[in-house]
Structures are given as C-alpha cells and as structure tokens.
Amino acid sequence: MSSGENVLSPEYKKALENLLFQLADDDFLISFRGSEWLGLAPHIEEDVASSSISQDTMGHAAMFYTLLEDLGAGKADDLAHLREAQDRRNSVLAERVNGEGYYMETPKYDWAYAVVRNFFYTQAKKVKMDSLRQSNYKPLAETAVKVNMELYYHLLHWKTWFIQLLNSTDEAKRRMNEAIELVMKDFGDVFSYGDEKTAIEQSGLIAGEDQLKEGWKSNMALPFECVAMKVPDIPEASAKNGRNGDHTEELASALTTLSEVYRLDPAAAW
C-alpha cells in the first residue's frame, strides 16, 4: 500500500485512522495525567525529568493527531480537545487518575502507581513503535522513528525507578506490588485493537496483538529478574475496552479539564 492519500482504500484508511486515534489518544491522556503531577514529584530533579517526559509524550500525541489531520479527519486541536469520551480510542490505563484528589486542590498522588503505569505503558509503546517502523504507511513509519529516539530515555528512566523501588524498603515493595496489581487490572486493552482487530491486523500497518504482547513480555523479563519477580500475565481485554470507546468516568472528567479553555471558543485563535 502506498502512502499517497488518494490511493488508500476505504477499508485501509478506516483501519489506519482507528489505529492513529488509539496511538494519539493514549499519549494525549497519559501526558495529561503526567502534567497533573507537575510540581508534586518526590524531588525537584524528578519533577524536571518527568515533566520533560510528559512534554515529549504530548509532542508524540500532536504528531499522531497531525497524521490524522493530514488524512482529512479534522483539525488536530479539535481532534485532541473536542471529541467526547465515547469517541476516544485510548486504553483505560492511560485515562486513570493519578491517585486521590483533584489536581487543582490538594491531591495525594501515588508515585508507585506513576512509576509502574509509566514503565509498563512506555514498554508497550516501545514495542508498538518498533513494529511501526516497518509500517506500510510511510508517514507513520517515519513518525515512529522520531518517537523512538525519545522513548529510549523514557524507558530507561522508568525502568530505573521500577528496579530501584522494588529493591528497597518493605514499604516501597508493598506499594509497588499494589501498583503492579492495579496497573495489570487495566492492562487488557493496551494491546487490543478492539473491534478493528481483524482490519488492523490485516492492514500491514502494525504487528498483531499477540506478537506485540510477546514482545512486551520478553522485554520485561530482565527488569523483573532484577527484582526477583515473574512477569505478570497480560489479561484478556475486558468488556470495558477503551479501543471501542468504553471508558471510565475518569476520562470524562479529564476531558472536561483539558478542554476547558479551548471549548470557550474553538473557532478563536489561542
């Protein structure tokens, strides 16, 4: 399949758009969650590092939304800010709150959850980007190469935290294990393509779900060995599959916050 827009078959284009929405919405939401952490990380150095990661991730979301805009799906800013929860294709994991409380008040966010979610998510994203480098849609393959360059550092960052905390105090271990359990509960739709599974897997855009899952597991083997634990099983996608637009209330409230200003007047220049 060529990348020229005019020769994309309707089925291919539909699968491509669906995949791009999954990638864009994932990064957009997890970056939003990261931005809520700003100023509240365990120490100042970490605040600088993790806000840099959130910023890169927002940049990746913008690249994926721009690919959609190029396909005629609408303006990137509209796609990012105006789509309702049921139209979002991100995994449930990406939309989850950081912990107790609203960021504008005095939240009590859970750093263990942040480390585990970001590490597991980033490794999943890395496996996808590695596959997308061979995508038959050239603009996506090129984007994956760019994203991958930054992803190397993100992964190293979260992996370091993961191993360090799980090899530390009893309290850290307990909190990290609780976080692993919580994250894995939502991990079922991370590698799911939802109802578009067949179309996406046949499109030549990206590897199949099972192959990506295997990639994730084999990459996770070493870090889990370092903390003397077994790589957890990836659950089957549950009935609440974000890829099909099934989401939690947590997404709805995130969307309200992140689009509050844009929605005042989407036609205005901001």
Add this chain to the structure above:
Amino acid sequence: MSNLAMKSEEEMLEQFIERIEAGDKIEADDWMPEEYRIALIKLISMHGISEIMGALPEKEWVPKAPTLHRKLAIMAKVQDEMGHGQLLLRVAEDLLKPYGKTRSDIMQDLFNGDLKFHNVFHMDTKSWGDAGLIGWLVDGAAIITQTNMLGSSYGPYARALQRICAEEVFHAQHGEAIIMALAEGTEEQRTMVQEAINHWWESLLMFFGPASKETTGSSKQDITIKYKIRKKTNEQLRQDFFTKYIPRILSLGLKLPDPTMHYDEEKQMWIYQQPDWSEFKKIIKNQGPRSQARLNLRRTSYENNAWVRDALAATTN
C-alpha cells in the same frame, strides 16, 4: 602555617572587599564574611524556592492550556522554572554547608514560614489570561531583577543567573505570544487579558519590593548593593520595568489599571499610585490569597512522597 591563616578577620574582610571592588568573583569555597554568606543564603534560597512555588500557579493552567501547541509550550516553560529552582537550591546548598544544613532544611524553613517565597506566587489565577500574563509580565519583571544581578560578586549565583535569564527571555516571549493572541482575538479574549492585567497590577508593582525600608520596616537592598550582589535599587528596577512594558501594554490597546500613571519628563520618572504595602507585608507573611493553599499543596506532596525519599536513601546507603 600560611600567611592567610594568620590574617585577622579584619584583614580578611578588607581583602575580600578589595576583591569584589576589583570585580573578582567569589567562589563557594572562598573565605567570605558571615554577613555576606547569610545575605546570599537568604537571597538565593528565596529565589530558588520562589521558582519552585512559582510553578504552582502556572501549573494550574498546564493541563488546561487551550491547544496542543500551547500545551507543549507551557509544559516546557514550567519545567524550566523547576529546573531553575533546582539550579538555585544547589547554589544555596553549597552556602549552607558550613552550618550543616541541607535541602530538607530549606523545605522545612519554607513549611514553617521562615523562608519566604515571592509575593506574586501567593496570588490566585482566574483564567488562561493569567497564565499568559505570568509568562509575559511576571517573567518580564524577573528578567529585570535578575539581569541586575548578572554581575553578582558571587560567581556560582552569577553563572546560574546567566542560564536562567537566557531561558526567561523565551518565557517572556511565550507569555507575550499568548497575550498577543488574546489581545487580537475575540471580545471575550480581550476581556480576559484586561482582567488579567487589572488582577496582577498591584502584585507587579510590589514585585520589585519597597522603595526603602521606611515603607515596610525592612529591606535587604542596602546590604546586597554594598556587597556588589546587585547594582540598582528596587525603585530603579520598577522604573525600568515601566519604561519597557508600559508602551507595550498600551500598544496592545489595553488600559493601565492606574489612570493617574504618567511619565514626568522633568523628573525623568514614572509617576504612579503606590500599591497597598500593608497588603504586601501580609502576603510575604504567607497571608496572601493562595499562600496557605500552595504551602499546603507542597507540604502534602512532600509528606505524601516521604516513603520514596526513604526508599532512595535505603538503596544509596
């Protein structure tokens, strides 16, 4: 025994003053009079902690930034501010070493009210216009005060400021871009900017501190000028700010919140209504609109993350 060690305190001081008069830079391990060290610790830890507390009002608008482009820009901007905080706290930590104090003491001083943070960061934010205004005029004001100390006699501070000022210039441009988009936008957007200017006006006047200690009972400007940590007085800096920004505010078609404000050609200075300095005293005693809420946010997150610091300490020991 070296000659240096045999010198009296008085001779050391004399030599120190000669060094700074000659434009020499003092380094962290050099001998320095205690008055100088204490003035630097107060100044730099307050500056550092203000960068960190200053991330909090802007942070409120980071997730809400209207477009992808603005989201990216404000994320980068607030991250820079945290980075400045880190850089400055490192400089302060070196100065604190002889007293056996560390960063956790700086944090405790903040929480118990001994260490102040800048008056502007005690204010509430109401709209996206405030986020733009902070970048444009608060960072603009910061560039003016910090440029005043670029030639500081204390080398580590002067070098940190060089990098900080370079980044602040980008921040001011980021803020100005937001403000210009609003000022050239819809009626609602224009109202947003005007309200932001009205809301921040007094805080911006207070930003440079009182003209003299008679205004508020105390001022550190005399001692910092004596030791060549800074050059200009608070009032000179405020006047520089007016000269730079009043024409820009007017050119955007915005109104000055102080209708009496004008430039007196004869006196060669801006004439303006004084802000309520008793309010300033309240604010810097952590009794401003958002002082307690922001301190509480920082304190809560510090306590909430205590287990992480403990875990890191356990793995490095």
